[in-house]
Amino acid sequence: MITVLLADDEPLICDELKFLLSQERDVRILEQCFSGNEALEKISSLKPDLVFLDIKMPGLSGLEVAKIVNGFQQRPFLVFVTAYKDYALEGYKVNAIDYLLKPFDETEIKNILEKVRKLIKEKENHHEIKNHFPTKICVEKNGKLEVLDPQEIIMVYSKDRLVYIKTLDNTYLTNLTLQELEEQLKDHNFFRCHRKYIVNLDKIKQIIPWFNGTYLLLLKDKEKTEISVSRTYVKELKEIFKDLFLSSSSK
DSSP, X not given: OEEEXXXXXXXXXXXXXXXXXXXXXXXXXXXXXXXXXXXXXXXXXXXXXXXXXXXXOSSSOHHHHHHHHTTXXXXXXXXXXXXXXXXXXXXXXXXXXXXXXXXXXXXXXXXXXXXXXXXXXXXXXXXXXXXXXXXXXXEEETTEEEEXXXXXXXXXXXXXXXXXXXXXXXXXXXXXXXXXXXXXXXXTTXXXXXXXXXXXXXXXXXXEEOSTTOEEEEESSTTOOEEEEOHHHHHHHHHHTHHHHHHHHTO
């Protein structure tokens, strides 16, 4: 089943998409949104497989929503909906898989869904391969390559345009980018909490309320490192630790 979120500030467009998608047996529409802010909230909470996202909406634009969503651990496939081809081309810069030009028809919807079915299948097969051959991260130390298991890693961070991998005993400089490491570690319980930090969820000791609704993560390392969670990722943090936050709010 392909779960779908619709985000367009034109109700008629949402209704048309809803009608065409409802003809497909393996599609389930979760909800429809009429602003970028609402779309971001629903993507974070509902975790759809596919989002039809209008580029021009009240609040956050579709492109702004996409840039934020690309930092999520569980990212949906994005299809931009727009009346302007020039805007649609911008979508490919933020990893959209396709775009719909208004007005659209049934054939275009079917083609997009077929593409999504293939991508989901590829993703499932890739996940099976990764589980069979566990990810290893290679780093260099004293002219030799060392192989790290993901669970040895406490955090990954960037500083002065360089990227480092920190374990309990060492900190390694790596040639990989944060984005490349995020991709390699996404199936190993890591969380992008800030544009400069990726942390191992199993290495978090405490979540400390900070200012303006943000949080600090106290890590289980010798230095008792504290990492800030930017506002962009607070909703995802609360979703990951929802039982903890629910328990805290009930006290």
